[in-house]
Amino acid sequence: MIRQGEILNNTYQILDELGSGGGGIIYRARHLRLNIDVVVKQVKDEAKGVQSVISEADVLKRLHHTYLPRVYDFLEIDGEIYTVMDFIAGMDLRKAVQTNGYYPQDLVLNWARQLAEALSYLHSSEPPIIHGDIKPANIMLQPDGSICLIDFNVSLVFDENKRKLTSISEGFSPPEQYRNKMMYDKMTGNTQSRVNAGNLTQNVFTDNSGRSYTDVSTIDEETSQILERTVGRGIDERSDIYSLGATLYYVLTGVKPSSHYWENPPITQYDIKLSEGFSHIILKMMALDPDERYQNGMELKAAFDNIYELDSVYRSYRHRNSVRTFLTTLLFLGGVGLCVAGGITMKRETDIDYVDELLVADQEISEGNYDDAEIIIKEAMRKRPKRVEAYVSETKRLYMTEDYDGVIDYGMAAINGPRFDVKTEEDQKSSGDIVFLMGNAYYEMEEYSDAVSCFKSAIERNKDNGDYFRDYAAALAKEGNLEDALKCLESAKKMGLGKDSIYMIEAEVSYIKGDYSKAAEDFTKAMEYTKDPIIRRRSVSFLSDCYNRLDDYTSQIQFLEKYITQPDASKSSVLYLATAYFNAKQFDKAAEMFKKSIDSGDIQFETRINLSTCYNEMGQLDMAENILLETAKDYPERYETYRNLAFLEGQKQMKLPNEQRNYYTMNDYYEKAKILYQESGAQDNDMSVLEKDIQRAKDGKWIN
Incomplete structure (x- = not known):
């Protein structure tokens, strides 16, 4: 063991011990010439005695890859062997999962691609470099969000005979990494390699996150046979594939795989959002039989490069x-x-x-x-x-997820960057689609002036798209500019639009004129004919509004109940339905929908207030109060919350006998509401009503 402060090879000053990795003790040191931190790793005794280690180490020094640490040196000092590599800042994936829980597919897929590139690089070396100890603790998540695969076992570069002498990481090492069957049984506590073979049983378990999965608790004949012929054969490139697959399994589920391989539920059994292609790749990586896995990093990288083809x-x-x-x-x-x-x-x-x-x-x-x-x-x-079409698709995807802020931010970055080339007239027209979608995002956020600006800009990029004129007209109408809106709609009608757009234009004209019955009829026809997601979403919004203006809550509810079951149903439609139930005084159903909207990410103040009102109307005053108290924490500047709390407290006191009533809490809420109300500059009749209620309480000597 080397001591703190000791200088190796007149270059590396030992700062502290970081721990013990798969290949030996690890120290943090200072590279005195480069003035950077490095990692010095003392190779375990079992790796010593390798012939010509210094010349062989040139293989490691030549390694240069974005997702691998750089190897600076390979030292032999007083019979001890050391490697010197980059010090990688960040948090390892084991700690990341323990701290943050399991990670979503989009992040993990990006990391998986990076790690597949690193393995492809290592496995294509001459001779192939086997990492030998891939696990979450050996993968660093760097501050910039990228991945680095650290602590690969250098002894595996030099001597294939050492491939049975590697360390074991329970849950992440494949069966061939165990030296022999006795070692496997001893380390895993396995007592049923040949017990009850073929007697496969399944039980349903729930993990710490509340997600259920099926546990296979008894080994089957096929698995037993694979273990018999695999344990002790020694590792190769395919072993790295298994270990990386197990690591991805852990990061995606938060559940550490078992070395009782038959007990690991397939990743498809977890309640997580995972594409068919990604699931397929992980299942293949974790195949118990090495012959059924990807055979090396190059094959794995190719699978990730073409992941969509697996869907x-x-x-x-x-x-x-x-x-x-x-x-x-x-x-x-x-x-x-x-x-x-x-x-x-x-x-x-x-x-x-x-x-x-x-x-x-x-x-x-x-x-x-x-x-x-x-x-x-x-x-x-x-x-x-540098092609524009993919940027259009991504903007559309964001729009359909109702991430309207995301649409605007992404669109502005793409257009102003620019992130794509505009070399042809078609490129210019395609860029108009991005601006058009930004306009629709502003429209949905009821920022009609910005929507008008975007639609106008889209038309400047492509004067031949009738959809641009159609939605430009809708935004103008919302701004109150009915004359220009009608002219714009007439221009759109002359551009050879499909039936869906024609019906939508007719509906918008009727809506502008206040003929909501005709508008509802035409919006319904537009939805019947169209496959355009923007037309469907716009029609749903307008149609719901038409029924609302007609006080036809029955038709509004019937329409929305059917629509929200569709695959392309918007989150907003849940809120529309909640409001329809509310207006129809079906407060139990309204509360259910308001809560569903909140659970799906709706943070609007009005949604919380309406949910509280539903509970109030149903006589569930404690539930109503809890909602308002939570709302007050999130929206401390809104007087309406304290106004409603004051009214609610008044209701609670009214249920008590006169001698037990206490209106001081109600008065406290009123005083807070009054200050915020005066600051808001709003005009609210309810505040006048509340003031009179407080005065009556004072007159009745319930408040001093």
Whole structure:
């Protein structure tokens, strides 16, 4: 063991001991010439005696990869062997999961791609470098959000015979990493390798997060046979694949895999959002039989590069749209038919994949599979980072998730960056779609002036799109500019729009004129004809409003109850339905919908107030009070909360006999409401009513 302050090779000053890794003791040291922190790792005794270690170490020194630490030196001092590598700042994934819980697919998939690249790099070296101890504790999440795979076992570079002498990380090491069957049974406490074989039983368990999964508690014959022939054979590239798969399993579920491999529920049994492709890759990585896994990092990287092809929706959609894809391909390849050079052939193939991916992404968006769509869009961007179409798809995806702030922020960054090239007229027109979607986001947020500006900008980029004029007219109407709105709608009608847009235009004209019955009829027809998600969403909003203005809550409720079961139903529709129930005085159903809206991320003040009112109307005063007290914490500047608390307290006191009443709490709420009300500058009749109630309490000597 080396001491704190000791200087190795006149270069590395030991600062402190960090711990013990899979290959030996680890120290943090200072590189005195470069003035940076490094890691000095003392290699365990079992790795000593390797012939020509210094010359062989040149393999490690040549390593240079974004997701691996740099190896600075390989030292032999007084019979001890040390490696010197980068000190990687950040938090390892074991601590990250323990601190934050399991992580969502979008983050983990990005890390998985990075780690697959690192393994591909290591496994393609000559000789192949086997990490030998991949686990969450050996993967650092750096401050910039990227991943670094640390602490690979250097002895595995030099001597294949050492591949049976590696350390074991329970839950993350594959069966072949155990030296022999006796060691496996002893370390895992396994007593049923041949017990009850073929007697597979399943039990349902619940993890710490409340998610249920199925546990296979008894080994089956096939698993037993795989263990018999696999344990003790020694590790190779496929062992790294298993360990990384187990690590991803842990990070995605928060559940550490068991070394009783038959007890690990497939990741598909967990209640987490995971694409079909990602699930398939992890299942293959964690196959017990090494022959059934990806055979090396290169194969794993290829799987992640083409992850979307593993989704059944992609395969079926590609088959259904083969003719459409062929025609699209012809458009891309027109004019280059005589070019057969390898580089141009590659570009053709990439363009075909790029278009196919965006077609699939659009299908996923239409079916409400927004996470899957995001993966595919990112893959398309990776292939063609300067093409505008993928940025349009991502803006549309954000719009359909109702992340309207996200639409605006993303759209502004994409347009103003710019993140894409605008080389042709078609590029310019496509960029108009991004601005158009930004306009719709502003529209949904009821910021109509900004919506008008965006629609106007979109029209400047593409004067041939009738949808732009249609929605421009709607925003103008919302601003009160009815004359220009009608002119704009007339322009849109002349542009050869489909039936859905025509019905929508007719509906908007009727709406502007105040003929809500006719507007409702035409919005209904627009929804029947259209497959455009924006038309559907806009029609739902207007149609619900039309029924509301007509006081036809029965029709409004029937329509919305049916709509919210659709795959593309918006979050807003839940709130529309809650309001319809509220207006119809169906307070129990209204409360259920308001709560559902809040649970799905609705943080609006009005939603909380309405939920409290529902409980009040149902006589559940304590529930109403709890909602208001929570609302007061989140919206301390809103007088309405304290106003309602004062009224609620008054109701509670009215239920008591005169001699038991105490209106001091009500008065405290009133005083807080009065101060905030005066600061707000609002005009509110209820505050006058409340003031009179307080005065009556004072007159009755319940308040001094």
